[in-house]
Amino acid sequence: xxxxxxxxxxxxxxxxxxxxxxxxxxxxxxxxxxLIDITHQVKxxxxxxxxxxxxxxxSSFPRGTIHLCVVDPxxxxxxRPILLxxxxxxxxxxxxxxxxxxxxxxxxxxAVDLTNPEFFLSRVSTTFHGRDxxxxxxxxxxxxxxxxxxxxLIDHWEELDSREPEIKGxxxxxxxxxIDAFGNVITNISEEQILQFSRGAPVIIEAGGKRIRxxxxxxxxxxxxxxxxxxxxxGFLEISVREGxxxxxxxxxxxxxxxxxx
Amino acid sequence: xxxxxxxxxxxxxxxxxxxxxxxxxxxxxxxxxxLIDITHQVKxxxxxxxxxxxxxxxSSFPRGTIHLCVVDPxxxxxxRPILLxxxxxxxxxxxxxxxxxxxxxxxxxxAVDLTNPEFFLSRVSTTFHGRDxxxxxxxxxxxxxxxxxxxxLIDHWEELDSREPEIKGxxxxxxxxxIDAFGNVITNISEEQILQFSRGAPVIIEAGGKRIRxxxxxxxxxxxxxxxxxxxxxGFLEISVREGxxxxxxxxxxxxxxxxxx
Amino acid sequence: xxxxxxxxxxxxxxxxxxxxxxxxxxxxxxxxxxLIDITHQVKxxxxxxxxxxxxxxxSSFPRGTIHLCVVDPxxxxxxRPILLxxxxxxxxxxxxxxxxxxxxxxxxxxAVDLTNPEFFLSRVSTTFHGRDxxxxxxxxxxxxxxxxxxxxLIDHWEELDSREPEIKGxxxxxxxxxIDAFGNVITNISEEQILQFSRGAPVIIEAGGKRIRxxxxxxxxxxxxxxxxxxxxxGFLEISVREGxxxxxxxxxxxxxxxxxx
Numbered sequence: 116x117x118x119x120x121x122x123x124x125x126x127x128x129x130x131x132x133x134x135x136x137x138x139x140x141x142x143x144x145x146x147x148x149x150l151i152d153i154t155h156q157v158k159x160x161x162x163x164x165x166x167x168x169x170x171x172x173x174s175s176f177p178r179g180t181i182h183l184c185v186v187d188p189x190x191x192x193x194x195r196p197i198l199l200x201x202x203x204x205x206x207x208x209x210x211x212x213x214x215x216x217x218x219x220x221x222x223x224x225x226a227v228d229l230t231n232p233e234f235f236l237s238r239v240s241t242t243f244h245g246r247d248x249x250x251x252x253x254x255x256x257x258x259x260x261x262x263x264x265x266x267x268l269i270d271h272w273e274e275l276d277s278r279e280p281e282i283k284g285x286x287x288x289x290x291x292x293x294i295d296a297f298g299n300v301i302t303n304i305s306e307e308q309i310l311q312f313s314r315g316a317p318v319i320i321e322a323g324g325k326r327i328r329x330x331x332x333x334x335x336x337x338x339x340x341x342x343x344x345x346x347x348x349x350g351f352l353e354i355s356v357r358e359g360x361x362x363x364x365x366x367x368x369x370x371x372x373x374x375x376x377x
Numbered sequence: 378x379x380x381x382x383x384x385x386x387x388x389x390x391x392x393x394x395x396x397x398x399x400x401x402x403x404x405x406x407x408x409x410x411x412l413i414d415i416t417h418q419v420k421x422x423x424x425x426x427x428x429x430x431x432x433x434x435x436s437s438f439p440r441g442t443i444h445l446c447v448v449d450p451x452x453x454x455x456x457r458p459i460l461l462x463x464x465x466x467x468x469x470x471x472x473x474x475x476x477x478x479x480x481x482x483x484x485x486x487x488a489v490d491l492t493n494p495e496f497f498l499s500r501v502s503t504t505f506h507g508r509d510x511x512x513x514x515x516x517x518x519x520x521x522x523x524x525x526x527x528x529x530l531i532d533h534w535e536e537l538d539s540r541e542p543e544i545k546g547x548x549x550x551x552x553x554x555x556i557d558a559f560g561n562v563i564t565n566i567s568e569e570q571i572l573q574f575s576r577g578a579p580v581i582i583e584a585g586g587k588r589i590r591x592x593x594x595x596x597x598x599x600x601x602x603x604x605x606x607x608x609x610x611x612g613f614l615e616i617s618v619r620e621g622x623x624x625x626x627x628x629x630x631x632x633x634x635x636x637x638x639x
Numbered sequence: 640x641x642x643x644x645x646x647x648x649x650x651x652x653x654x655x656x657x658x659x660x661x662x663x664x665x666x667x668x669x670x671x672x673x674l675i676d677i678t679h680q681v682k683x684x685x686x687x688x689x690x691x692x693x694x695x696x697x698s699s700f701p702r703g704t705i706h707l708c709v710v711d712p713x714x715x716x717x718x719r720p721i722l723l724x725x726x727x728x729x730x731x732x733x734x735x736x737x738x739x740x741x742x743x744x745x746x747x748x749x750a751v752d753l754t755n756p757e758f759f760l761s762r763v764s765t766t767f768h769g770r771d772x773x774x775x776x777x778x779x780x781x782x783x784x785x786x787x788x789x790x791x792l793i794d795h796w797e798e799l800d801s802r803e804p805e806i807k808g809x810x811x812x813x814x815x816x817x818i819d820a821f822g823n824v825i826t827n828i829s830e831e832q833i834l835q836f837s838r839g840a841p842v843i844i845e846a847g848g849k850r851i852r853x854x855x856x857x858x859x860x861x862x863x864x865x866x867x868x869x870x871x872x873x874g875f876l877e878i879s880v881r882e883g884x885x886x887x888x889x890x891x892x893x894x895x896x897x898x899x900x901x
Contacts, residue, residue, distance in 0.1 A: 296390030297421055332453065333454065334504060348508065416655065
């Protein structure tokens with residue numbers, strides 16, 4: 116038994132037994148783990164959404180935290196199960212790009228293809244690697260097993276297309292990255308990029324056919340029910356409605372274009 | 378590291394990374410904390426609902442528990458971040474009335490305006506004080522930092538209008554306080570108030586245009602599918618349908634009138 | 640204080656304070672407990688669904704785990720509160736069949752009718768035995784109190800009708816047991832039963848008026864958007880759509896017939 120923090124991020128939902136199965140497996144191997152849910156409501160099989168959420172939260176956790184992430188449309192197929200070790204964290208899950216946004220701020224020290232069945236459950240199903248492979252690997256890792264023991268070292272892993280905003284003529288063109296539970300529309304345009312583009316001049320933001328001229332410091336500056344733009348807690352341009360739902364006002368979805376003009 | 382219990386009550390939902398960010402920040406400061414979710418599904422920015430839920434559960438926790446509560450429509454505005462210490466508990470969150478129902482059964486010993494940035498994250502955003510102010514304050518508190526260290530002592534804080542039931546002629550008039558996930562309609566009329574009003578005589582309850590004559594001892598006494606009234610686990614008059622949903626039958630919402638006649 | 644794992648499975652939802660009340664009560668008695676949620680989203684009062692979920696997950700937990708389960712349409716009625724002890728686990732909850740599927744793989748060593756109010760909260764409501772009876776009993780159990788102390792030994796408890804699949808002429812006829820959050824349709828037909836029935840010959844599965852000829856090894860073998868059948872992580876025949884929702888395609892619900900022909 117050893118103290119350790121394991122976070123869990125999945126698309127399993129919370130109605131079924133799937134998440135609890137993973138937790139039971141982990142605690143059977145290391146009852147000293149603290150298990151912290153990031154979320155289990157990633158849209159089913161939406162690797163990009165999982166990657167976005169993870170990248171916004173992984174570094175809030177203490178050094179040594181193990182991030183166990185399973186959004187895995189290819190479960191049972193030849194996609195590899197992997198472990199990435201950075202200076203401060205461990206990441207365990209499928210090799211499908213799920214870790215790629217988090218890795219932008221991290222430097223991978225060791226990367227392993229999880230091939231050693233010694234650390235799996237004795238019977239591995241084809242449909243539930245979360246329980247049968249990833250959970251036991253994370254648990255053994257939390258006991259201090261060295262990353263190299265879990266399989267073959269690798270030097271390449273899947274990355275998602277990062278879709279950075281681009282300057283096109285007089286426009287800075289980005290897209291909707293995420294819509295949160297308040298209906299806040301989070302874009303892929305960072306505060307730095309806007310400042311560089313605008314050189315301090317006022318900007319207009321176009322989204323869902325509407326134009327927003329207000330760049331506010333915080334939600335409380337907005338007028339109730341009116342669209343506003345601001346920089347959200349993750350450092351990205353965000354469109355909000357004070358005490359309202361910007362997504363419903365704009366009828367916008369992830370991937371839709373956001374145009375900034377000066 | 379020190380053992381401590383911190384509960385979390387927010388309107389952040391569980392789809393995003395917001396709650397996990399707070400937990401990561403807390404565990405980075407005090408990895409010995411047990412983190413217990415009260416709920417994260419308070420209706421967005423509904424301070425009154427958050428206050429109601431907190432007041433029904435805070436005293437079930439052991440002495441010394443820190444209740445960290447963030448339903449905060451004024452985040453980033455001049456509303457104060459506060460800490461209230463009672464005989465048994467600590468409460469950390471925005472000064473907007475969120476604690477006022479819980480305080481009815483508590484006596485505040487120390488109240489502090491959280492002005493000391495030493496206990497905040499080094500960079501405080503304007504949109505996410507849950508992560509940047511409240512979580513680190515709760516974590517330092519769990520390590521034994523004295524309340525006075527977090528800022529200026531205060532002797533006044535926001536309270537929500539309590540909306541007590543009133544006697545009007547031959548009627549006792551209250552309102553719907555909360556509707557739970559089963560569709561049970563919880564009113565602001567306590568068992569004591571009904572007894573005092575009825576002096577033991579049978580009462581009729583009017584709600585959503587329907588009249589209910591049955592005051593039952595428990596759900597099992599009701600007829601399947603029929604409306605009944607009883608005193609719920611929080612001590613308030615409640616309207617229920619056995620194995621059904623009273624809210625749907627009554628088409629009623631929070632704040633709607635409930636009339637008791639004898 | 641003593642280390643112990645208590646899992647919680649209820650139909651209370653996560654919007655209200657009900658689950659947190661139980662956790663507060665437990666931690667007030669034994670602050671050393673690790674509390675693990677199985678789910679709180681069992682369909683309200685659906686004992687059969689709760690029993691199915693529990694039976695798929697209880698044995699993933701370490702020896703000594705206490706499974707505290709409350710799906711309790713008869714709360715406050717004469718239905719008994721019980722404790723079942725098996726070789727590896729404890730089960731605490733209402734005697735309404737909730738444990739009966741889990742018990743198929745377990746041998747009950749001690750069964751107790753919870754009649755000793757010494758281990759209840761001092762005031763027991765008629766509507767919330769989860770908080771007032773089951774949570775404190777589980778907490779005292781986690782401190783090492785012997786099962787016999789909690790009440791009278793019993794040798795009989797409620798069991799749900801198990802509804803095994805049957806062979807009718809040339810057909811193996813089962814039913815839908817559960818639909819998970821991905822829309823996977825889980826049947827009550829086990830891998831063994833199919834093998835025995837088919838003796839290796841190819842089978843056709845009829846469900847919701849459609850015929851499925853494909854028995855796949857894993858989700859990744861299916862064509863995107865097309866129905867397939869496979870054996871799921873619980874060992875039962877399951878109908879799925881790769882990166883889709885089989886329940887929506889089949890318009891099927893729990894209890895509906897599944898027919899296997901060879």
